[in-house]
Amino acid sequence: MTRYVAGRLLQAVVVVLIVTVIVFALLHSLPGGPARAILGIDATPAQMADFNHQQGFDQPLVVQYLQYLGRLLHGDLGRSFALNQDVSAVVTQRLPKTLLLTGVSTLVAMAVAVPLGVWQAVRRNRAGDYVVTALTFLAYSTPAFFLAFLAILLFSQAIPLFPAQAPQADTLAGILAEPAALVLPVATGAVTAIASFSRYMRSSTLDNLAEDYVRTARAKGTVERRVIWRHVGRNSLTPVITMLGYHIPVLFGGALVTESIFNYPGMGLAFWNAAQVSDYPVLLGVVLVIATATVIGSLLADLLQALIDPRVRGAHR
């Protein structure tokens, strides 16, 4: 198992490196460039040339990449032109906020989706299942921005239960001190995830309910609750955990729409704003974080599966 993990970690490093090469090349091949966007329409050609020189954009792309890599190896993610801040500071400041929002949303989603999926599977093709299926389809197909507006309209403006803005504090403690302000953004993020995860859970549970071991357990007189939650439930989690692994990049990448509407500047918005002005260091920094999260998420999903499923564990030995 140790060799397996080490091998996967090595693969992860290679994958992240390849991602940086591709993203670096793509960014620098985009039309426009940052000089005009950052300096404004009034910038003189001399000022733009000076900017490009200072940033090293007048050097060959390969040289620029190697310099970037060199800085990266020293832990330097670069400096944002637009924000006048180090990218590491931008990430350090925004990533915890994003993780808090997306993490809590995912936890809420899992807490609802898993039992909901099992419940639906057990009552498959009955009225309750149909109703919940319809609702999850509706939730799944509702755009996040519409959901957010609806939530604000109903629960902030029509019935003023919760603030329309997420917590505005800069620290996690400050954010957590305003739990009411977290309700709407968390709920917005959770609804779609609930729809997605519950469908997987329902499907997986249905498959497992038809397995021989379930029939055997029932034949041995195991109570139904134990059959469902102890045997079927655990086995049915495998695809959900895989999904969760691949969901990790979303946690790190942020939720652009939620962040935008609820005034919660996180990673998603940082990337979006940087893209508007070709703020390469921020774009590369965010992509690097997401790429790292993706490969680690994938690895974690595999390891979790190994913990849950002995067959997978055996394959990794």
Added chain:
Amino acid sequence: MTSARLRGLPAAAALLCAGLVLAACGGGAGQQAGTGGGAPVEGGTASFAQPAGSTPNWILPLGVPGRTASFNQSIRDALWPPVLSYTAESGKLGLDVKGSLATAAPAWSADGRTATITLGGQSWSDGKPVTSRDVEFWFNLIKANTSGWTSYVKGNFPDNVTAFTTVDDKSFSMTFDQAYNQQWAEANQISLMYAMPQHAWDKDSDAGPVGDLDRDPAGAQRVWTYLTGQASSLDTYATNPLWKVVDGPFTLDAFSTTGRVTLKKNPAYTGPDAAHLDTVDLLPFTSEDAAFNAVLAGDVDYGYLPIASLAQKPRVEGLKYRVQNWDGWAINFAPYNFNDATAGPLFRQDYVRQAIQRSVDQDGISKVIWKGTAVPTYGPVPQQPAGDSLSDAQKTNLYPFDTAAAQAQLTGHGWQPGADGIVVCARPGTGADQCGDGIAAGTRLQFEMYSQSGSSETDAMMQELQSSLAKAGIAMTIRTAPLNTVLADTKPCAPGAACGWQASFFGARGAWYLNPYPLTDRQFSTPGTGNFGSYSNPETDSLELAARVSNDPSAMQAVSRQLATDLPGMWLPEPVYQVSAIKQDLQGVSQDPQAVIHPQRWYRTK
């Protein structure tokens, strides 16, 4: 020098020009967006919503490229007022002595070359007086670091100052290399100047001694490097001892790197423009919708409405806000590329440009598409607030919307409508009734508009233009790209080349914000660095030059008349800076068309 800036984009020259960025304001000339109503109350707090997606990133009175957004300027001027401040509170954009360090407009020598400026009796927050030495300190740093100063244009300030002379502690004079138009010199050059606390900032390291380093160019460069380096640490803005020494009506109490800024009334302020409020919070917003939600929740005292939400104006007013446009000191036009191999010969014909302009229904576009949040532009001087520079010719649209007249103009020059209604050159040649130089028989009158994407109002405006131009027999195709791409691609090209663009639009959130004295030589003089379309007219060059060097008050009007007539681009409505929602009990609000705020003049009423 003109400054311009797009909302959310830092516009380089904005800082110096004092103009810039997005624009917005409604109401008209220097409108006081909050007069009357209730008894004034001293003290209290007010919150202001910053432009969506924009966060302050520079406060130092030494502007560097990319850090010149208007919200930076608002904070900077609240801490360190400029030597000469300009506002439109009087109804016209002009000198605002109350907000200036100077006690009055400069006194000029008989030869018109030397301006003498007298400072008021302000003090720094540490008790030291503000003196001429503090202005000299700023000047020396700029002089030794022109390449790093965002407002620098070769030949302009400070190149055109041959001598800076300290008269006494309160007075200094500057001698220019020639006699300039004094309005231009004051509004566009001297207005760039600040006083900085030489006794606290004239050093090159934290622990270094304070001295006269600025009086030696090498020392001035070291001081510049030190100060701009300090200003690059946003997280220390509120704690850095350097920034505690201010002479403005506010001090910086908090500055979050996410964009939240808190200004506190400066108890040591000794000038005539003291703050009424104790605290002003400048709030960041991730989107216009988020800011609007804050307005609906009553969480912000001075916010704004997205254009898409204008229908909710009555509801906002019901929440005890007043809703007013905030006009910008700006102009908007789509430059023609006169050097493009295909469209250039068409654009070079006066009658073609006139026919195009006659096909632009600016009133209709402003009212319907922009829902009343844009102002028609007929020339190079901002239409609102109407100032002395605005010519009568530009006040009255010289080319009112009339597609029949436009087509008649074309047919009168040898064009005939084809099967699809688009005119084709039937009489090539250079005669008065022929198509003109460089236009061959059979040429269709068509061009491509390269327009920024992401704005539904702009998309609709382009569709409307396409439709109305077609009625006149002119085909306009539309190509869109993100703003950044359009800006980067819209650049001058060699005559007769395939330039990649024929006409370009990048003013969905405001285009060119101008200096208080609205000289537009950057955009329209032949060598202008903002003359993207290579427009060239010797008469225009001559008039632009005269407006800079002549003291004749009508010189700028001549430029206005010339360019309103000659049509260097397609004049288009200028969107307001923003549609503001201001709490009714927040008064003293002047929506400065330069897109800056003066929170020291705000006050609460009860």
